[in-house]
Amino acid sequence: MTDFSEILQIVGLSILVSGTSTLIGSVVGVPLGVLVALRKFRGRNFVRTVAFTFYGFPPVLAGLLVFLILSRGGPLGFLGFLFTPIGMILAQSVIVMPIVMGITISAMMTVEKRLHDTSLALGANERQWRTTALHDARVGVFTAVMVGFGRAISEVGTVLIVGGNIRGQTRVLTTAIVLEISQAHYLEATIFGIILFVIAFAVFAFLQRLQAKGVV
Amino acid sequence: MTALRRPREPLPWPSFVTVWRVAFVLAALLILAGMAVSIDLQPRSFIILATTTSARDSGLLDYLVPYFQSDTGIGVRYTAVGTGQALDLGSRGDADVVFVHAPSAELAFMASGQGLCRSPVMMNQFVVVGPNQSDPAGILGLTNATIAFERIRTTHALFISRGDNSGTNIIEKTIWSWVGYTPSTTNDTWYKESGQGMAATLDIASQLVAYTLSDDGTFLVHSANLDLRIDVQHDPALRNFYSVIPVNPSVHPSIFVAGALRFAKWLTSERGQSLIGNYTAGGVRPFQPDGQDLCP
Amino acid sequence: MSAAPLSLEGIHKSFGTKPVLRGLDAEVQAGEIFSIVGPSGAGKTTALRLLDLLDSPDAGRITFHGKSYPIRSPESLAQRRRMVLVMQNPTVFRATAFENVAYGLWLRGVPDAELRGRVFAGLDFVGLLEAAKESAEKLSGGEQQRIAFARAAVLNPEILLLDEFTANLDPFNVRLLEQSILRYRHETGCTVVIVTHNLFQAKRLADRVALLLDGRFVEVAPAADFFEHPVRPETRAFLSGEMAY
Numbered sequence: 001m002t003d004f005s006e007i008l009q010i011v012g013l014s015i016l017v018s019g020t021s022t023l024i025g026s027v028v029g030v031p032l033g034v035l036v037a038l039r040k041f042r043g044r045n046f047v048r049t050v051a052f053t054f055y056g057f058p059p060v061l062a063g064l065l066v067f068l069i070l071s072r073g074g075p076l077g078f079l080g081f082l083f084t085p086i087g088m089i090l091a092q093s094v095i096v097m098p099i100v101m102g103i104t105i106s107a108m109m110t111v112e113k114r115l116h117d118t119s120l121a122l123g124a125n126e127r128q129w130r131t132t133a134l135h136d137a138r139v140g141v142f143t144a145v146m147v148g149f150g151r152a153i154s155e156v157g158t159v160l161i162v163g164g165n166i167r168g169q170t171r172v173l174t175t176a177i178v179l180e181i182s183q184a185h186y187l188e189a190t191i192f193g194i195i196l197f198v199i200a201f202a203v204f205a206f207l208q209r210l211q212a213k214g215v216v
Numbered sequence: 217m218t219a220l221r222r223p224r225e226p227l228p229w230p231s232f233v234t235v236w237r238v239a240f241v242l243a244a245l246l247i248l249a250g251m252a253v254s255i256d257l258q259p260r261s262f263i264i265l266a267t268t269t270s271a272r273d274s275g276l277l278d279y280l281v282p283y284f285q286s287d288t289g290i291g292v293r294y295t296a297v298g299t300g301q302a303l304d305l306g307s308r309g310d311a312d313v314v315f316v317h318a319p320s321a322e323l324a325f326m327a328s329g330q331g332l333c334r335s336p337v338m339m340n341q342f343v344v345v346g347p348n349q350s351d352p353a354g355i356l357g358l359t360n361a362t363i364a365f366e367r368i369r370t371t372h373a374l375f376i377s378r379g380d381n382s383g384t385n386i387i388e389k390t391i392w393s394w395v396g397y398t399p400s401t402t403n404d405t406w407y408k409e410s411g412q413g414m415a416a417t418l419d420i421a422s423q424l425v426a427y428t429l430s431d432d433g434t435f436l437v438h439s440a441n442l443d444l445r446i447d448v449q450h451d452p453a454l455r456n457f458y459s460v461i462p463v464n465p466s467v468h469p470s471i472f473v474a475g476a477l478r479f480a481k482w483l484t485s486e487r488g489q490s491l492i493g494n495y496t497a498g499g500v501r502p503f504q505p506d507g508q509d510l511c512p
Numbered sequence: 513m514s515a516a517p518l519s520l521e522g523i524h525k526s527f528g529t530k531p532v533l534r535g536l537d538a539e540v541q542a543g544e545i546f547s548i549v550g551p552s553g554a555g556k557t558t559a560l561r562l563l564d565l566l567d568s569p570d571a572g573r574i575t576f577h578g579k580s581y582p583i584r585s586p587e588s589l590a591q592r593r594r595m596v597l598v599m600q601n602p603t604v605f606r607a608t609a610f611e612n613v614a615y616g617l618w619l620r621g622v623p624d625a626e627l628r629g630r631v632f633a634g635l636d637f638v639g640l641l642e643a644a645k646e647s648a649e650k651l652s653g654g655e656q657q658r659i660a661f662a663r664a665a666v667l668n669p670e671i672l673l674l675d676e677f678t679a680n681l682d683p684f685n686v687r688l689l690e691q692s693i694l695r696y697r698h699e700t701g702c703t704v705v706i707v708t709h710n711l712f713q714a715k716r717l718a719d720r721v722a723l724l725l726d727g728r729f730v731e732v733a734p735a736a737d738f739f740e741h742p743v744r745p746e747t748r749a750f751l752s753g754e755m756a757y
Contacts, residue, residue, distance in 0.1 A: 020250055023243035072309035072468045080470065082310050083264060083295060084254035089247070114603045121564055121597035121673075122616040122663065125589055128225060132615075135229045136606050164295030167278075183273060184415035184438065228618040229611070 025096030033104025054098030060157030107140025262291030274433025309468025379409025436498030534727030654685030
């Protein structure tokens with residue numbers, strides 16, 4: 001049965017994996033979203049549609065694809081990332097990135113056109129303008145990051161397939177819940193679920209405070 | 217993007233830009249942390265074992281692994297998946313050793329040269345379990361599952377199947393075929409499919425006061441919480457044989473052959489075999505050591 | 513080759529098939545307040561955007577001290593930074609008043625200590641020093657436009673372009689802003705081009721006035737002459753309010 005230190009380890013790993021993948025997904029997804037929203041280029045609408053489509057991309061499928069890539073028999077097998085936390089992080093990043101990018105694009109599209117003229121009129125070049133627009137749409141962009149985190153912390157298919165739910169190594173809250181359910185340990189499963197909920201709540205509460213204080 | 221190179225032009229909203237740079241650095245640090253947690257320096261100090269959910273659910277692995285680790289200093293990271301996937305992980309080189317109980321699939325695995333050697337380890341049995349307080353099909357005490365299934369069919373007694381193409385489910389369907397009958401949920405209201413693992417299926421059988429087929433290990437582990445008892449056991453046809461198969465290093469150079477062989481030999485050694493024989497669940501010892509070291 | 517700070521030679525601009533500017537010619541003198549008046553939709557805003565190098569003309573040249581700048585070149589960015597365009601309908605950033613006024617200085621990499629001094633001076637100039645830490649979106653329309661002016665003034669532009677920028681404001685703020693323009697020009701000697709449909713404002717502020725009609729400057733004259741002795745019949749019709757458009 002799981003003892004306290006094991007629970008702690010599961011919680012810690014959950015936060016590490018989901019937190020890191022949210023960060024990676026955001027660090028890549030936000031600038032990409034800004035570029036797609038603001039820069040004109042051929043095929044822009046196509047890229048936009050693709051980004052939005054990936055919202056609905058099933059995490060289990062992403063998990064399968066990453067598994068095939070990270071498997072020893074696969075192209076990136078030499079890295080040895082399968083059944084490890086770093087593999088789980090990479091796999092979740094693949095899911096989080098399109099979500100953050102898509103919502104960022106939507107948020108950026110709400111920025112007024114007049115702001116562009118104002119910004120240029122005050123001496124901005126296009127790169128400075130993109131930062132300005134991002135700053136103006138920051139509430140929406142921040143929402144994108146939060147939605148990305150929500151998806152990461154709650155998803156189970158990807159981390160199960162790529163991580164293998166190995167005790168002490170790649171077991172996170174969601175996969176622990178699946179395991180407990182398969183053993184008909186419904187009470188334990190519910191407890192893990194409550195812990196997950198509390199963590200998500202704490203993270204969102206913290207992020208909200210950051211936002212209220214104007215840090216972001 | 218903006219954070220890595222020195223900006224050509226300064227960016228407005230300095231605090232905002234700082235936050236993004238901090239996020240970038242934090243992401244980089246966490247990636248490094250993630251890799252540090254994941255990296256195991258060569259030579260490897262652990263084996264990756266692919267096994268089935270039944271092997272895990274019986275609690276045997278969690279019982280054995282710490283002994284192996286303290287005896288040999290080699291860690292065991294095991295992932296429990298379906299039989300088919302376990303063997304597939306072996307053939308991909310993602311697992312160093314495979315521990316399953318599907319003889320025909322194992323032989324095919326060996327025949328294709330993917331296994332280095334195959335040693336029998338232990339056996340347990342499948343049992344027909346039914347409600348504690350009643351026996352509508354009258355099968356208590358039988359040692360022949362085929363007869364039991366026939367009685368369940370003729371009395372239309374409630375039966376829960378796993379319905380998930382697992383090893384257990386395949387055995388169940390095989391017995392029905394011996395009876396000459398293929399039940400279906402549409403035609404037979406007494407036959408239900410849970411589509412889930414063994415423990416959940418047992419739970420459902422307990423709640424609905426029904427019969428089901430289970431491996432004895434899982435049943436014994438959970439028996440305290442179930443209102444079920446073993447009705448039919450010791451049927452020779454329902455014996456379940458486990459083998460351990462170290463993966464052939466020719467499959468992939470990353471296979472930790474020494475560790476895999478160590479594990480296989482340990483399981484079939486006196487030490488491993490006596491531990492297996494002594495393993496108790498629900499007051500019973502479900503596993504009968506049957507090991508033989510056939511590895512080099 | 514004209515050495516005037518701002519010169520338009522034969523400017524044409526169309527949007528799609530619709531021609532808006534059909535040959536604008538003018539020369540703005542250093543330190544003067546040059547007012548452009550005319551009916552709505554005549555192309556006044558378009559002209560200002562061309563002057564601010566936000567857009568390029570289909571034909572003709574705009575020169576600054578005799579030099580012209582193709583719109584996407586780095587030199588054009590440098591020239592753009594020597595001017596500021598303030599638009600109608602205050603467009604403030606989602607930030608504090610201080611940060612709004614500081615924006616242009618941030619863009620130019622002005623160091624912090626100097627930046628703070630200039631921003632506070634600018635806020636003081638328009639009488640909004642106490643509002644420095646307030647969110648700019650929460651200010652009234654008039655206050656936002658004053659912020660917009662301060663935002664422009666702190667950059668010490670050589671040329672200030674104002675597009676109907678006291679439209680929709682109450683008399684108090686209109687007066688305050690007009691005083692600010694005059695003070696600013698007096699203190700810095702910068703050149704101001706102001707587009708307005710308020711003839712009284714043009715009378716109060718302008719040194720010279722130009723009437724933009726059908727895509728051309730129909731008449732350009734010193735303010736007194738323009739209003740009291742207009743030469744062209746169109747000017748007379750426009751001033752008397754008899755022109756229908």
